[in-house]
């Protein structure tokens with residue numbers, strides 16, 4: 001279970017003339033559903049909300065807890081339970097060669113080197129990517145990198161996956177592959193997306209606007225609320 005306890009991010013004013021900036025207004029949430037989507041306009045606060053779940057961003061007010069661990073004070077415990085898939089895969093792929101990156105994710109679970117290599121290949125094969133094992137990550141296409149990054153984060157085996165716009169670089173077939181892969185996972189998955197069909201597949205969706213959660217409920221209703229917000233300027237119009 002993920003809990004936001006009046007958690008928000010307000011940035012202090014940089015000059016006396018400026019007002020403090022609310023990136024995410026304090027919110028209280030219990031996030032237990034298997035699939036939760038976060039939707040909203042560019043700059044609305046989606047990534048900030050996601051990053052608070054694994055402690056990449058600490059709230060300036062309130063707390064966020066994952067399985068009872070405070071994300072700001074117990075970051076190590078939290079990150080061993082929460083995998084994070086970045087929008088830009090190069091933010092996360094740290095080794096120069098694909099299989100080496102996956103093997104790095106497997107270092108804790110597979111102490112034996114041969115077993116680790118075999119597990120890395122199996123992780124790639126799960127998404128039909130074994131042919132990329134020896135390739136440099138810099139020579140991959142954006143979409144290939146995004147799928148390899150998914151393999152890498154899944155190989156680490158945390159029980160919660162947070163994904164920030166995981167389909168942005170993918171073509172139609174790979175978009176479906178990624179969505180089906182996420183669907184089939186046992187892990188809880190929380191993802192931000194601008195793809196409203198993808199969002200509608202979730203069990204619950206949060207709609208963020210101007211740093212406020214303006215709708216929280218069944219995904220199809222959240223998508224409809226977002227369309228009303230864009231069209232009429234209000235989720236209730």
Ligand SMILES: Nc1ncnc2c1ncn2[C@@H]1O[C@H](COP(=O)(O)OP(=O)(O)OP(=O)(O)O)[C@@H](O)[C@H]1O
Nearest residue numbers: 011023040041042043044045046047048049192208
């Ligand atoms: N540390 C920070 N300092 C200054 N501004 C910040 C900081 N973190 C976030 N912001 C601003 O807060 C707003 C929300 O950012 P966030 O990345 O959460 O948006 P988003 O909804 O994920 O947007 P997008 O859909 O474009 O990825 C943006 O205007 C961003 O520039």
